[in-house]
Amino acid sequence: MSSKEYFQLVSDFARELTKGDISLPSFPEVVLRIRKLLEKDDVLIEQVSGAVSTDPVLVSRLLVFANSSHHNPAGVRIESLDVAISRLGFELVKNTAVSLAIKQIALAEQHKDIAPQMRAVWQRSMQLAAMSSVVAARKRGLDKETAFLCGLLHQVGKLYILTRSKDYPALLADPEQFDVLADDWHPKVGKSIVESWNFPDEVVRTLEPDEHLSDFTHEDATLVDVVYVAGQLLKFEDNDDDGAAVEALLSEPAATRIGIAPENLAGLRTAYNEKLSAVREALTT
Known part of the structure; x- marks a missing residue:
């Protein structure tokens, strides 16, 4: 994809966000x-x-x-x-x-030409929802079903970006460049969409975790903490990494506020796999 096309698409996102024109069905x-x-x-x-x-x-x-x-x-x-x-x-x-x-x-049928990419986002959404639910269950006062909803909606901005990227086949043909674009823009795009669907503010805030994470360990755990930690744990699941990177995550304020410790990881992984299996069973026709 040429730099001119990339700039055009990014400019379109910026304009649509400013006008509030970002929307899914x-x-x-x-x-x-x-x-x-x-x-x-x-x-x-x-x-x-x-x-x-x-x-x-x-x-x-x-x-x-x-x-x-x-x-x-x-x-x-x-x-x-x-x-x-x-x-x-x-x-x-x-x-x-x-x-x-x-x-x-x-x-949806109208997206059949980008079906693999859309399905990948959907699968990741289920994984993040399941992980968010079991992470929230570790901390009293956090609702695991609301956490599930936050995880489910977290990737919705990528669905929109995919539908808009259909007009730029060179971008879709370059997964690395698409991932950069999606990672940069999906939080703000997703926030706009979820706001348009009238979800509560506590859910909307989790769409932009970098904007709302706190460095203070003494504060109460939030759903933003949950979705952030869940996303990081999924990356370790993908890479089968239980080493220094996991230890670094567990020392971060968000994980500390939730109360996740190394001895919790095995049980958390088991609960995640059980929850994800149940969700897939229920939602797969």
Whole structure:
């Protein structure tokens, strides 16, 4: 890709961010209804079930999730949607709905010419969501389902960048250059998208962890800490590296605030693999 084309694409991103024109397709109506329902303090299972039942794919995924070994170790067969929702909890139901919506965006037919790249981002999103969930579970006061959602949404800016890069085939043909572009721009692009979807500020902040990480160890752990640490741990998983680099991460303030120590790593890895397996089982049709 020529420097002129690269500059043009970067200029386009800057202009779109300034104008607020960054957007992916809207979430399906069922996701919006579920989110709105769960904002109420007195919502009933029957109300959530009624909203979910309008989407057969979501119904089937929730039943698979509820019957998975991760959420149903006793193996008692669940066939009722109401029982499945009761077993999983409202937050997990919401996260499953959001997960399916992101998957549909990533694997949409109109993006078939960049399907491998879109699928790779989707797979990484599931990994980061699973790792964020198990990292958050290490610290009292952090909600693991909200952490899952943060991890799931963290890569959404890359989906947009991929769709915009279809007009620049030379960039897509150069994975190294594309990765540089995506790493530089996906946090701000993703933040704009997640804001447009009206997610809470605590979720939005995790899209730009470098902007919100603190160097002070005495502060309370945040979801920003969780997503940052989860992302770093995944890099070590990719490289099978448990050495000095991992020790350096665990000495960082974010990991210290969460309370992750070397003796926790084996259990954390086991929990991550179990969570990721359950998520893949539930979301793979």
